[in-house]
Structures are given as structure tokens and as C-alpha cells.
Amino acid sequence: MSDVGYGEEPTQDDLDWAEYGKTFTPATQIELLNATSEKLVGRTALVGIVLAAGGLVAVSSVLANSLSRGWAIAAVTMAGGAILVALVTQVRWPRKVRPGDIHDLKRWHADYVGWRRTALAFASFLLVPAFLAAAVAAGVALTAPPAPPAVNVTATTVPGADGGAPTQTLTGSVTIPAQGSDDVAEITVVANGETVVRMRQAASAGTIAASFEAKGVQTDVGITVTATSAAWKCVLNLARPRGEVCRALAAE
Amino acid sequence: MPELKLTPSTFACRIHDNREKLTPLVRGAVIQRTAAFMVGGANDFRVVVECPGAGTKEDGAHPLTFSGKWSRE
Known part of the structure; x- marks a missing residue:
């Protein structure tokens, strides 16, 4: 070549x-x-x-x-x-x-x-x-399916001042999947028949998320947290915290 | 940088006896400006260079295409 x-x-x-x-x-x-x-x-x-x-x-x-x-x-x-x-x-x-x-x-x-x-x-x-x-x-x-709704409450006992009766401070949070951008949740906390927290929380980014605090609540009383949105109703009784807390309203 | 080996090693025009001028021109065209891009890939080349021709007005420079293979020694 x-x-x-x-x-x-x-x-x-x-x-x-x-x-x-x-x-x-x-x-x-x-x-x-x-x-x-x-x-x-x-x-x-x-x-x-x-x-x-x-x-x-x-x-x-x-x-x-x-x-x-x-x-x-x-x-x-x-x-x-x-x-x-x-x-x-x-x-x-x-x-x-x-x-x-x-x-x-x-x-x-x-x-x-x-x-x-x-x-x-x-x-x-x-x-x-x-x-x-x-x-x-x-x-x-x-x-992904939305996170399930959840209600959490923590009760902290506070000693009474000057030898008085102790009280408790309730802190909690509510998280509920929003039905739409205009969905609103009504949240109430009732202690011994008395409403200690009442608030409305609007949806944001597909979720209704709220936190609350109530001070000076009497101890040894029944406490119930209720959160209601367009699609969910959550009822948490601190004395009986077992069982399903939140139910879909459409399923009821 | 290793020496670039071209195959064939000599390049010529069928009309003009210019292989001494054409061979470095082809070599230069293969190396020129392409060194930075010559990483891997195919090792065959095809370049267009100007054959100087006979150097007269009637028989002057004309383009030619040369093909071959390159490798590093």
C-alpha cells in the first residue's frame, strides 16, 4: 500500500x-x-x-x-x-x-x-x-396522598402562686388537609364546659395548620379539642385519647 | 504533547508536484485549532487545504480534500 x-x-x-x-x-x-x-x-x-x-x-x-x-x-x-x-x-x-x-x-x-x-x-x-x-x-x-389530619395537645401543670391551686397550660397543634384554598377550620378548646380557645385558621399551601395555647386552665377537668373544616371533623378528648380522632365528614 | 502520526504520511496533488508543500499543510490542518478538541472519538480525518498549483496566473492555487487517519506516537 x-x-x-x-x-x-x-x-x-x-x-x-x-x-x-x-x-x-x-x-x-x-x-x-x-x-x-x-x-x-x-x-x-x-x-x-x-x-x-x-x-x-x-x-x-x-x-x-x-x-x-x-x-x-x-x-x-x-x-x-x-x-x-x-x-x-x-x-x-x-x-x-x-x-x-x-x-x-x-x-x-x-x-x-x-x-x-x-x-x-x-x-x-x-x-x-x-x-x-x-x-x-x-x-x-x-x-402523594395528603398527610392525614392530626390534633396534638400537651398539658403542663403550673404550680399555683402564693400557695394557690395549680393550673395547667395547654399547648397544641392542628393539621388538616385543606379542601381548597378557601377552606377554613374552626378550632375550639373546651375545659370543664368553658371555651378557653376559639380560633379560625385559613388554608395555606394545601394544608390548614394552626397552633394554640391556653394558660391558667383548671386541673383535673375534662378537656376537649374540636377542629372542623369543610371535609374533616376532629375531636380529641384528653381524658379519653384513644380511638380515631379525625373523621372525614363525607364518610359520616 | 506526543507527536501526531498521520497515515498516509505524505500528501500530494495529482496534477502538481507539490508534496513537500502539501504534506505540512495537511499536517497543519489536522493539528491546527483542533488540538484542544482532540480528545477521544474517531481518529480519521478529512481536511481541505490549498494546493499552491504551479504558481502561475493560469495554473494557480486550488483546494484539495485529503483523508486519512491520525494517532499519537
Whole structure:
């Protein structure tokens, strides 16, 4: 086999690609790297939009579910890693270069381009699983059933002043899945037939969440917490805390 | 950086006896500007270079396409 390669008449396709190849100058390589770095930082913001499913899911809903929270943390970690790598590539070390010396210029260029190219490729690839994890987190949050309603009350005995009878402080919380954005829960705490707490709590991010406190409540009396929303009625009797506390109103 | 080996090692025009000029031109076209991008991938090349021709107005420079393979020694 001859070790001589003979030239052929170039096709128009050859000439077009050769012309395009002339645009890959050392300067455009650096411009390409800088543009990639800037784009990466901008695109990571999209991970947040995917996480919130374009506004359909509140971040609190994503974090409320342990599975979606795990995916969200993975997405944010990877997106953060991509940002970090992209930012590091924008750091420039002061290095002397003699622009008139082509050898020195080439060495400077190789130093500049070399690791940045690998780092930016890594960061770009990192964004793909970040987007996927964000999409999974949003999907899990969208499809997961809402957390069941819950009523919690803690009674703390407070010694009476000047030898008086002790009292108790009631602290508690109510969490009920909202029927809609305009759902409201009516919450009352009754001690010995007397209403010590009455409040209304509106829905926020798909949940009605309220906390309350009542001080100076007489001890050794029956305490009942009632929370009623459009879809749920919860009744917690501190003297008889067993059994199902909350019932769906539609099921009654 | 390792020396780049081209196969074939010599490049010529079928009309003009310019292989001493064309071979470095092809070599330069393969290396030029592509060094930073040459990581992995296929090791075949196809470049367009200008054959200087006979150096006269009637028989001047004309483009030629050369193909081959490159490797690092």
C-alpha cells in the first residue's frame, strides 16, 4: 500500500465544513467555555421551577413528603454542585503571559482551556440528573396522598402562686388537609364546659395548620379539642385519647 | 504533547508536484485549532487545504480534500 495520499476535488459540503472549521480559533474556544459557564449558572434556576412543577406544588408540599424531600435534596445538591463547578471555572489565576511568544501563548491557552473544558462538561452532565430528580420530587409531591389530619395537645401543670391551686397550660397543634384554598377550620378548646380557645385558621399551601395555647386552665377537668373544616371533623378528648380522632365528614 | 502520526504520511496533488508543500499543510490542518478538541472519538480525518498549483496566473492555487487517519506516537 502506497504511503501517499492524493488530494481529491473538494465537494461543496467539504468547503462548507472547512469554512465552519475556521471559526474554531483559540479565542472562540475561550468564548465558548465562558458562555457555557454562564449558561450553566442560569440553567440551574430552572431546577427550582421543575421542583415546584411550574408553580403547581408548594415547596412545603415537596418537603412534607419524605420521598419527595429526598429527591428534592438530591436535585438541589446536584444543581448546587453544577453551579459551584461553573463558578470555579470563572475564577482566573494571575498568570503572566507573553502574547508575542506563540509557544508561551499556547501554553497559557492550554492551561486555561484544559481543566475548564472537563469541569464544564462534568457540570453540564450533572444538570441532567438534577432535572430528573427535581421532576421526580415534584411528581411524588403531586401524586402523594395528603398527610392525614392530626390534633396534638400537651398539658403542663403550673404550680399555683402564693400557695394557690395549680393550673395547667395547654399547648397544641392542628393539621388538616385543606379542601381548597378557601377552606377554613374552626378550632375550639373546651375545659370543664368553658371555651378557653376559639380560633379560625385559613388554608395555606394545601394544608390548614394552626397552633394554640391556653394558660391558667383548671386541673383535673375534662378537656376537649374540636377542629372542623369543610371535609374533616376532629375531636380529641384528653381524658379519653384513644380511638380515631379525625373523621372525614363525607364518610359520616 | 506526543507527536501526531498521520497515515498516509505524505500528501500530494495529482496534477502538481507539490508534496513537500502539501504534506505540512495537511499536517497543519489536522493539528491546527483542533488540538484542544482532540480528545477521544474517531481518529480519521478529512481536511481541505490549498494546493499552491504551479504558481502561475493560469495554473494557480486550488483546494484539495485529503483523508486519512491520525494517532499519537
